[in-house]
Amino acid sequence: MNDIRHAQALITWHRDPGKFSRNEWIRDIVVDYGEIIDGIMQGDTWTVLVRITSQVEGTWDTYADVAFIVDAAPWHLWVPGYSFNLWAGKDVATVHIL
Numbered sequence: 001m002n003d004i005r006h007a008q009a010l011i012t013w014h015r016d017p018g019k020f021s022r023n024e025w026i027r028d029i030v031v032d033y034g035e036i037i038d039g040i041m042q043g044d045t046w047t048v049l050v051r052i053t054s055q056v057e058g059t060w061d062t063y064a065d066v067a068f069i070v071d072a073a074p075w076h077l078w079v080p081g082y083s084f085n086l087w088a089g090k091d092v093a094t095v096h097i098l
Contacts, residue, residue, distance in 0.1 A: 050066055081096070
């Protein structure tokens with residue numbers, strides 16, 4: 001997986017990310033592009049890989065590489081300054097593309 005296309009990001013975690021290994025791709029996280037209507041998600045959901053590269057001292061924030069697992073995903077949105085939430089059963093973090 002070293003040849004995967006990715007973007008660099010700052011991630012603000014809502015829970016302690018200490019259980020995740022550094023420099024290994026985390027695979028169980030998604031991003032929803034849509035909205036909830038009548039309790040049902042309307043829109044696209046994409047799996048996002050996250051590879052933590054370092055931690056911001058004194059915080060739960062980390063620097064990381066993020067990547068979609070398919071080329072058809074909305075890569076065009078990932079420009080510097082773009083933010084989105086990661087979901088793994090509930091919102092777990094906010095990603096800020098660098």
